[in-house]
Structures are given as C-alpha cells and as structure tokens.
Amino acid sequence: MELSTLLPFLANVIVGGLVLGFVYAIIxxxxxxxxxxxxxxxxxxxxxxxxxxVVGFEVFxxxxxxxxxxxxxxxxxxxxxxxxxxxxxxxxxxxxxxxxRNAPKLVPLITAIGVSLILQxxxxxxxxxxxxxxxxxxxxxxxAAKFCAVGSSCESLGNFLRQIGVDVQLKDxxxxxxxxxxxxxxxxxxxxxRLGKAIRAVAQDRVTAGLxxxxxxxxxxxxxxxGGALGGISGVLFGMKFGTVNAYSGFDPGIIAFxxxxxxxxxxxxGAVLGGLTLGVIQNLIGVMNVFGGALGIANLEAIDASYxxxxxxxxxxxxxxxxxxGLLGKSNVEKV
Amino acid sequence: xxxxxLKRPKATGPDRTVLLVLxxxxxxxxxxxSHNGDMLQQLGALGNALRNPIVxxxxxxxxxxxxxxxxxxxxxxxxxxLVGIGSLLFxxxxxxxxxxxxxxxSIQIMIxxxxxxGLNIVVGLAGLLDLGYVAFFAVGAYxxxxxxxxxxxxxxxxxxENPGGTNSGTLAIGLVLTAVTAASMVYINRxxxxxxxxxxxxxxxxxxxxxxxxxxxxxVRALLVLLAPQxxxxxxxxxxxxxxxxxxxxxxxxxxxxxxxxxxxLKLKGDYLAIITLGxxxxxxxxxxxLDLYSGGSQGITPIKSASVPWFDSLAGALGFxxxxxxxxxxxxxxxxxxxxxLTVNIRLDKSRxxxxxxxxxxxxxxxxxxxxxxxxxxxxxxATGASFAGVMGMIFAAKQQFISPESFVLNQSIAIxxxxxxxxxxxxxxxxxxxxxxxxLNLRILPGLGEATANLGIPQQVNPGQLQRLIFGAILVTMMxxxxxxxxxxxxxxxxxxxxxxxxxxxxxxxxxxxxxASGDVYSAGLAPVKEDDKAGGSR
Numbered sequence: 001m002e003l004s005t006l007l008p009f010l011a012n013v014i015v016g017g018l019v020l021g022f023v024y025a026i027i028x029x030x031x032x033x034x035x036x037x038x039x040x041x042x043x044x045x046x047x048x049x050x051x052x053x054v055v056g057f058e059v060f061x062x063x064x065x066x067x068x069x070x071x072x073x074x075x076x077x078x079x080x081x082x083x084x085x086x087x088x089x090x091x092x093x094x095x096x097x098x099x100x101r102n103a104p105k106l107v108p109l110i111t112a113i114g115v116s117l118i119l120q121x122x123x124x125x126x127x128x129x130x131x132x133x134x135x136x137x138x139x140x141x142x143x144a145a146k147f148c149a150v151g152s153s154c155e156s157l158g159n160f161l162r163q164i165g166v167d168v169q170l171k172d173x174x175x176x177x178x179x180x181x182x183x184x185x186x187x188x189x190x191x192x193x194r195l196g197k198a199i200r201a202v203a204q205d206r207v208t209a210g211l212x213x214x215x216x217x218x219x220x221x222x223x224x225x226x227g228g229a230l231g232g233i234s235g236v237l238f239g240m241k242f243g244t245v246n247a248y249s250g251f252d253p254g255i256i257a258f259x260x261x262x263x264x265x266x267x268x269x270x271g272a273v274l275g276g277l278t279l280g281v282i283q284n285l286i287g288v289m290n291v292f293g294g295a296l297g298i299a300n301l302e303a304i305d306a307s308y309x310x311x312x313x314x315x316x317x318x319x320x321x322x323x324x325x326x327g328l329l330g331k332s333n334v335e336k337v
Numbered sequence: 338x339x340x341x342x343l344k345r346p347k348a349t350g351p352d353r354t355v356l357l358v359l360x361x362x363x364x365x366x367x368x369x370x371s372h373n374g375d376m377l378q379q380l381g382a383l384g385n386a387l388r389n390p391i392v393x394x395x396x397x398x399x400x401x402x403x404x405x406x407x408x409x410x411x412x413x414x415x416x417x418x419l420v421g422i423g424s425l426l427f428x429x430x431x432x433x434x435x436x437x438x439x440x441x442x443s444i445q446i447m448i449x450x451x452x453x454x455g456l457n458i459v460v461g462l463a464g465l466l467d468l469g470y471v472a473f474f475a476v477g478a479y480x481x482x483x484x485x486x487x488x489x490x491x492x493x494x495x496x497x498e499n500p501g502g503t504n505s506g507t508l509a510i511g512l513v514l515t516a517v518t519a520a521s522m523v524y525i526n527r528x529x530x531x532x533x534x535x536x537x538x539x540x541x542x543x544x545x546x547x548x549x550x551x552x553x554x555x556x557v558r559a560l561l562v563l564l565a566p567q568x569x570x571x572x573x574x575x576x577x578x579x580x581x582x583x584x585x586x587x588x589x590x591x592x593x594x595x596x597x598x599x600x601x602x603l604k605l606k607g608d609y610l611a612i613i614t615l616g617x618x619x620x621x622x623x624x625x626x627x628l629d630l631y632s633g634g635s636q637g638i639t640p641i642k643s644a645s646v647p648w649f650d651s652l653a654g655a656l657g658f659x660x661x662x663x664x665x666x667x668x669x670x671x672x673x674x675x676x677x678x679x680l681t682v683n684i685r686l687d688k689s690r691x692x693x694x695x696x697x698x699x700x701x702x703x704x705x706x707x708x709x710x711x712x713x714x715x716x717x718x719x720x721a722t723g724a725s726f727a728g729v730m731g732m733i734f735a736a737k738q739q740f741i742s743p744e745s746f747v748l749n750q751s752i753a754i755x756x757x758x759x760x761x762x763x764x765x766x767x768x769x770x771x772x773x774x775x776x777x778x779l780n781l782r783i784l785p786g787l788g789e790a791t792a793n794l795g796i797p798q799q800v801n802p803g804q805l806q807r808l809i810f811g812a813i814l815v816t817m818m819x820x821x822x823x824x825x826x827x828x829x830x831x832x833x834x835x836x837x838x839x840x841x842x843x844x845x846x847x848x849x850x851x852x853x854x855x856a857s858g859d860v861y862s863a864g865l866a867p868v869k870e871d872d873k874a875g876g877s878r
Contacts (some may be wrong), residue, residue: 039608040608041608041611041612096815096819099819100818100819103822105465105607105608105821106460106466106607107818107822109466109607109608109611109817110759110814110818111814111815112816113752113811113814114810114811114812114815115811115815116809116811117752117807117808117811117814118807118811118812118815119811120807120808120811121804121807121808121811125800127806128798129797221697233611251748254621255612255615259610259612259616262609262612265399299510303429306625307623307626307627308627310619310623311619311620311623311624313616314613314616314617314619314620316616317612317613317616318601318616320608321602321605321613325604325609
C-alpha cells in the first residue's frame with residue numbers, strides 16, 4: 001500500500017476503533033458499576049449483554065413488517081433490551097449473589113462463572129427452538145445508508161470526511177449518539193440524584209450506609225438494574241456494529257470490556273469510558289498491523305492480523321496490572337491489616 | 338490440621354467387608370458382561386438392555402463407585418486392597434480389551450484427576466484462582482505433539498530453507514547467554530535472600546530473565562537450523578524412545594511456562610489474578626491457533642506417536658489385546674503410575690513446610706508474610722508444581738488422542754477442571770479425584786448416553802442432554818456454591834471455615850482443629866475468607 005493511501009486508512013482504523021470503543025465502554029460500565037458496589041467481577045454480565053442483543057434482534061425481526069419509522073424501531077429495541085437485561089441482572093443478583101454476600105470471595109466469583117454458563121445454554125436453547133443460532137441483525141430501512149449523502153444538509157462535513165477517506169456509516173453515528181446519551185443519563189443518575197447518592201454511599205461502606213437509613217439490598221438491586229440496562233443497550237449496539245451475534249459470542253467482548261474497566265480504573269465511570277475507547281483503538285490497530293507491516297516492509301509485523309486482536313487486550317491488561325494496578329483513573333487504596 | 342484430612346475418614350457404621358466384596362463382584366461381572374459383544378449377542382433381550390447407553394453408563398459409574406466405597410466404608414484391609422487392585426489392574430483392562438472406549442474413558446478420567454490434583458494445589462491449597470490452567474496442559478501436549486509427529490520434520494525443513502545467518506556461532510552465543518543470565522539470576526536470588534531487595538536488584542533480575550529467554554530462543558533456533566539436514570530422517574517424528582526424555586522435558590517446559598506467567602501476575606490477588614490467568618490462557622490458545630508452522634494452526638497436529646515398550650507389548654499380546662490397543666494399555670498403566678506418583682507428591686507436599694506455607698498464604702497473606710513466608714517464591718512453587726502435573730498429563734493426552742488442536746484447550750476446559758476441584762472439595766485429594774471422575778463420566782458417558790437414549794423420544798434436539806453441558810456445569814457450580822461450598826468430600830479444615838457460624842459449639846469438641854478459626858470471630862484471609870467491607874482485591878496496595 002502506498003504511503004499516501006496509508007494515512008486515510010489509518011484515520012479510518014482509528015475512527016472505527018473509537019466507534020468500537022464506545023460499545024466496549026458501555027459494556028465496561030456494567031462491570032464497573034457492579035464491581036464498585038460489590039467488589040465482584042460479574043462474569044455473567046457478558047451473557048446479560050448478549051441477552052440484550054438477542055432481544056434487540058427479536059424486536060427488529062418482529063417489527064420488520066410493521067410500517068414505522070426506523071428510529072422508533074431502534075428506540076423500542078433499546079428500551080426492550082434495557083428492561084429485559086436489567087431485570088435479568090436483578091434476578092441473577094437475587095438468586096445467585098445475595099445468598100453469598102458474606103461468603104469467601106472465591107465463592108461468588110465461581111457462582112458468577114456458573115451463571116454465565118447456564119445463561120449461554122439457555123439463550124442457545126431459546127433461539128434454537130426457532131431454528132436459529134447465529135442471529136443476523138437486519139436493521140430497519142434507512143440505517144444502511146452512508147452518513148451524509150451528497151446533497152443533504154450536512155454535505156460539507158460529509159465531503160470533508162470523504163476527502164480524508166474516512167468511511168462513516170449512519171449506524172456508527174447512531175451508535176455513538178446512543179452511547180453518549182446513555183453516558184450522560186448515567187452520569188446524571190449517579191452524581192445528581194438521591195438514588196445515585198445512596199448507591200455511592202453503599203459502594204463506599206455498606207454497613208455505615210445501612211446505619212444512615214439506606215437499604216443496602218435495594219441499592220445493590222438498583223445497581224444491578226442499571227448495570228443490566230446498560231448491558232441491554234450495549235447488546236443492541238454490539239449487534240448493530242458486528243451484524244451477527246450468537247449465544248456464545250458474549251465472552252470476547254465481555255472480557256475486553258472488563259479489561260477496559262480495569263484499564264480505566266475499575267469502579268470509575270469516566271475510567272471505563274476512557275478504557276473502552278483506548279482498547280477499541282488499540283484493537284483495531286493490531287488488526288491491521290499486517291497492512292502496516294507490508295507498507296513499511298517489516299516482515300515480522302506482516303504476520304499479525306485480526307486473529308491476534310484479542311491478545312492485544314490481554315497484553316494491555318497484563319501491562320496495566322503490573323505497572324499501574326489501579327488503572328488510569330483509579331484511586332489507590334491502602335491495604336489495612 | 339491438614340494432616341488430619343489425609344487420614345482415612347473416620348469410618349462409621351458397621352463393618353461392611355462382605356457388602357464391599359459382594360458389590361465389587363457383582364459390578365465387575367456386569368461390567369465385563371456388558372462390554373463383551375459376543376456374550377451380549379447370545380443373551381438376546383437382556384443383551385440388548387445391557388447395550389443401552391444409559392445402562393452402560395450406569396454400569397461404568399457403579400463399577401467406579403467400588404473404589405469410592407473401598408475408600409469410605411469400614412472394611413477389612415484385604416477387602417479394600419482387593420477392590421482397589423482388582424478393579425484398576427484386572428477388571429478395567431479386561432473390560433477395556435473388549436471395548437476400547439472404556440480404556441480410553443479410564444485414561445481420560447485419570448488425566449483429568451491428575452489435572453484436578455494439580456489445580457487443587459494452586460486453588461485449593463495456595464488460594465490462587467487460576468482460570469487459565471489448561472494452558473499448561475496445552476504446553477505439555479504441544480511439546481510432545483510437535484516432536485512426536487511429522488510436524489517436526491516440517492519445522493526443520495523450514496529452518497533449513499531460512500537459516501537467516503544462524504550458524505554454530507549463534508549456538509555458542511545462545512549457550513553462553515543462557516548460562517550467564519541463569520547464573521546471574523541465581524546470584525541475585527541468593528543476594529536478595531540475605532539482604533532486602535533494592536530497585537537495582539529487582540531490575541537486574543528482570544533484565545537477566547529477558548536475557549535468559551533470548552538465550553534459550555537463540556539456542557533453540559541454532560539447534561533447529563543445525564539439525565535441518567536431518568529433516569528426512571525424522572519424517573514421521575522423533576523415535577518413540579524419546580518419549581521418556583520428553584516426559585521429563587514436558588514437566589520442565591510446563592513448569593517454566595508456569596513461572597514465566599506467574600512472575601508478573603502473582604502480585605495480584607483474587608479476581609484480578611483470575612481474570613489475568615484467564616487472559617494468558619487464551620493467549621497461549623491464540624498462539625497455538627496462529628503459529629501455523631509449529632502447531633499446524635487450527636488444523637492441529639496428527640498423527641502423534643506413542644511410546645512402545647517391547648516387553649510390555651508382548652505382555653499385552655499374551656493377554657489377548659490386539660495390536661492397535663497396545664498403546665492404550667501402555668498409556669493406561671503409565672497414567673496409573675503417574676497418578677500414583679502425583680498423589681504421593683501431593684500428600685508429601687501437603688505435609689511439608691511448603692504445604693503449610695501455601696495454606697498460610699491462602700488464609701492470610703499479610704500474616705504469612707509477617708511470619709517470614711517468602712510470598713512470591715511460595716506462590717511460584719505452587720504455580721509451577723500445578724503446571725508441571727498438567728504438562729505431563731498434556732503429553733499423555735497427546736499420545737492417547739494422537740491428535741491435538743487448539744480446540745482441546747479452550748477456556749471451558751479450564752472451567753471444567755475448576756468445577757472438578759470445587760465439586761469434589763477444594764483442598765481435599767480424594768474429593769478432587771472423585772470430582773474429576775464424576776465430571777468426566779458426566780461429560781463423556783452419562784450425558785451423551787442420555788442424549789443417545791432420548792434421541793428417539795421426540796425430545797427436541799435443542800434440549801437433548803448431550804447438548805446441555807454448559808448448563809449442567811453451570812448448575813453444578815452454582816448449586817454447589819449455594820448449598821455445599823465445601824464439596825462432596827470436604828477437606829476438614831475448609832469445612833470448618835465455611836460453616837464457621839453454624840457449628841460454633843461443635844468446634845470446641847473437635848479439639849485443636851478449630852482453634853485457629855476460633856481465635857477471632859472473623860476468618861479474614863486473602864482469597865477465601867468473608868469479605869470485609871473495606872476489602873479491595875487485586876490491584877490495591
């Protein structure tokens with residue numbers, strides 16, 4: 001590849017990485033919220049968000065023949081996914097984590113792995129009954145179009161993007177907008193409302209919060225509800241971005257999103273977003289390493305292609321945990337003996 | 338404390354010698370009968386019933402229960418010995434002669450039992466949750482898989498064509514580099530044993546370890562290039578006699594990978610360690626998937642040789658085994674010996690200074706450190722020991738399957754091994770073996786048997802029990818954690834820890850065993866104790 005085409009290509013990769021990063025960021029928020037309150041890695045979150053993706057798929061499928069605005073369909077899909085994933089998360093917490101609140105740390109972690117395995121098969125069976133395994137997202141009409149068609153009102157921006165060779169699709173823009181809106185809402189919820197205050201109090205000290213009249217169990221349920229709802233949103237976004245999902249495809253993005261949460265400093269909401277965006281870009285860059293290798297004539301880089309993408313996330317995770325275990329925006333806390 | 342767990346459980350109830358022997362004879366007879374095709378044919382209807390996959394799975398399970406009962410029941414020692422030796426050395430191989438899949442199943446069970454014993458050291462004794470354990474299994478399997486198959490010749494050919502300036506000089510440099518860096522690592526280690534480690538020693542240690550890796554890579558590369566002309570001679574893989582050398586090498590290879598992975602990550606605790614080991618396990622799998630030259634990529638490697646011992650083969654022939662079963666019988670005996678060795682090592686380690694240090698670290702890292710337990714070293718030994726067991730078993734697995742591919746080393750395998758440890762009872766050796774047996778039987782015989790038997794009953798394919806392995810695993814994990822977190826055959830001490838509140842009064846009656854946990858109202862430990870409200874895991878300093 002010529003160097004002149006390499007730069008637009010690079011811009012494309014970075015923009016794509018950022019879009020991907022927003023998906024990771026929203027998933028990571030689900031991990032970070034639960035971790036912030038319970039200090040538990042909710043392994044089942046990857047299945048919760050895939051449930052959201054399945055719900056979104058079903059809504060799109062059912063609404064496909066209905067004559068309705070495409071954006072309205074998306075909104076319905078998002079809401080349905082939020083509600084179902086959120087409730088699912090609450091049920092999981094109630095049945096599998098709450099009885100173990102005071103058990104040794106390893107115990108709820110193993111339960112979480114168990115729940116995640118159960119959900120994988122349940123999802124597979126539910127979709128399998130209708131003869132489906134890989135769910136292909138067919139988006140409502142109007143979504144597959146390019147962002148800023150020639151002659152539209154935002155033509156100058158579209159022209160600029162086309163000039164630098166960046167290929168932005170409408171669904172990517174919608175994805176980023178949805179992600180930003182949900183981030184804004186979450187931020188308001190956690191930092192500006194009484195509920196958010198109570199959740200933060202429980203996260204800080206469950207017992208003292210209880211003494212101040214906060215029902216810790218209810219607040220934990222609320223956290224799981226919010227985390228699950230975010231999972232639902234991210235599931236739909238994930239489906240839109242990747243096109244196909246199946247019952248087992250939650251593991252990879254789940255682990256990357258968790259890495260993102262750790263990278264940003266687990267428990268920190270802006271951290272999760274920063275981590276998600278960083279990882280999205282890193283991952284996309286690793287995926288095209290072979291192109292750069294070819295352009296720059298470095299033989300060793302040419303062997304690195306998309307199949308190495310997931311290693312990138314893990315290597316980042318190892319490095320982060322070794323050199324800055326609290327993450328980019330995390331606060332360190334001193335271990336008391 | 339743990340010494341008490343190694344004694345046989347206090348046999349209660351009446352002497353069941355007669356019952357045990359009777360049970361042994363009946364189940365053995367049925368096992369031998371139900372796996373003998375000729376006899377089944379003569380039996381007609383009864384034969385057909387015995388051939389039913391569920392009945393067959395039941396037979397195998399009941400037969401294996403023999404050994405469990407011999408362990409649990411109060412019976413005369415001769416009866417226990419009879420059941421143990423009789424079932425493992427006579428009945429199983431004899432039944433396996435008629436039905437090779439039974440022999441295969443027994444080897445598989447023992448491989449998993451050994452893996453579970455290895456993971457038990459890491460998780461159960463040292464309290465380090467490792468979700469990437471299967472990576473070490475993969476290292477062992479690929480170590481032999483590469484050299485014991487035609488792959489080796491292809492690698493040699495590749496290096497012969499692309500020597501890249503490597504010659505005997507490179508070999509010398511590599512060897513010198515390896516020796517010097519290894520020596521300096523030992524020296525730095527000795528130095529820091531006497532004085533407190535400084536930033537300089539820490540960094541020079543890291544530098545030396547990087548140098549060591551570089552040295553080993555240079556040496557191996559130079560060796561491969563120098564050996565390249567011999568490629569045609571090893572077209573089918575190395576001589577099977579090298580099996581024994583590589584059996585030893587796979588221990589070291591897996592242990593070395595264990596140390597390599599352990600060095601950077603063992604500073605972390607709890608969930609962080611779990612997630613990072615999971616990640617590193619995946620890294621090894623992705624590498625196996627992508628390094629086509631060495632691992633054959635997703636196609637895998639086949640055929641992999643097994644060792645052959647001439648006198649053993651003639652013995653097997655004399656016993657009526659057919660020629661293609663020789664290697665299975667050989668591996669069966671080998672894995673039986675291996676598991677005996679591993680169990681012995683486990684029991685000795687558990688009673689030793691190291692074992693006590695592991696348990697101390699598991700229960701309270703900070704206190705253990707204050708008492709002079711070298712944290713890093715002790716954790717690394719646990720990691721390396723567990724890994725080395727997995728390495729040996731990986732090699733035997735490769736020889737048994739004659740085919741390996743990255744598919745065999747996925748995360749679900751790690752979780753399956755973990756569920757064996759948890760199901761049986763963390764920290765308890767007999768429990769772990771029982772857990773491995775139950776899970777493997779469930780996976781390889783009972784669920785497929787149920788699936789086959791219900792295939793014609795009109796149950797939809799989606800909910801066929803053979804397809805629901807994940808669900809069943811998950812359900813086992815969750816129910817065990819909710820109802821009986823200490824496992825089926827619990828380790829005594831762990832049982833006390835987990836049921837601390839319900840049996841306060843009992844503990845005083847149990848003498849000293851409860852003294853440790855009674856001292857404070859709360860058992861506070863790094864990995865396994867009740868979470869304190871302000872307890873942050875992992876990255877916290």
